[in-house]
Amino acid sequence: MNTAPEEFEQLRKLLKLKRYEQPPPGYFNNFSTRILNRLEEQASATPLERLGQESPWLKRLFGILDNSPMAAGVFGVIVSGLLLSGIVYSQYVDQGPAIAMSLEGTPDLSNAGAMASVSDTSAIRVRADVSSTNAVFSGMMPGSSFGAMVQPVSFSPEGR
Amino acid sequence: MTDPASGKVPEGSNEPAESSPAKPPITEEMELVNRAREGDMAAYDDLVRRYQERIYATVYHMTSNHEDANDLAQESFIKAYQALKSFKGGSSFYTWIYRIAVNKTINFLKQRKNRAQMSLNDLDFNAEHDPDLVALISDKTPRRDIGLSELQEKLNAALLKLSEHHRLVVTLHDVQGLSHEEIAKIMDCNIGTVRSRLFYARQQLQAYLSDYLK
Known part of the structure; x- marks a missing residue:
């Protein structure tokens, strides 16, 4: 490839052709007016319209939902499904740490779904990997159906 | 007829200007910005009118499409207005608005990647009287049978083969006549990068257009 300066000179002459490419006649007469009009429209837009302007995909989505009841129905079902899934999932997550707690040395209590471990000495031991502060002992007052004597103690994770 | 790149009538110079097209005094411009x-x-x-032709031309030469250039140029000015409060005056408004338009255009082109489409603007009648262009099409070379429109088409097709950054450097320097320093500010890179990109881009164009150049 010849890259001598005079060759670039020819290229630069050819590139001058680009300077003669013109937009349609009169294009710039109203260019700034169109911009100012759009700015004014944006300033007077409702929050929903502004959201649509800032997120064109949202505007397209609203347009589709407006024009097609079927699409609106499907969209509603999907949103409701996601909402319900979220609620169910959040409940599951809330219960997760409680389930993770196990009763040590008292398998029968564990099977019964007990959430605290009662050792031989009746002291409550909590696994170090459980960080939840949920009131998991709320249903296990002294003299409860488990027959375990539970007393409030201050404790710290094992090994600390 | 004015040059869309600079808003000025081309003077027939072979060399692109090493300095940018005439710019208004910074203080006057800053006053407009503040207002x-x-x-x-x-x-x-007033600010839009000062730069509309240059911004449009830059975007147009990058996209080779009037509709896209129209949308992008308008959006650039709208975005600039919305971001005006964040404009600290560290650079000129001219550089700043250019940067907005350039970033917007490059993002647009990346999204459009495999959808290259040309809808070339008509050539100004004066192109036929430009001595350099007359010489190009009248020489006894393989290109002698080619008209300006076809040459325009080939040139734009070749430009579209360049990467966005290389096309931008060629557009800003060889078409619009901006200096390396100004391009470096607009592209937020150093002058050496601008020079090397320009060299590489010209080499590429040279190869694509070898049939039409001596």
């Missing part, structure tokens, strides 16, 4: 910041739409109108 526009306070909501003075007339001031912003």
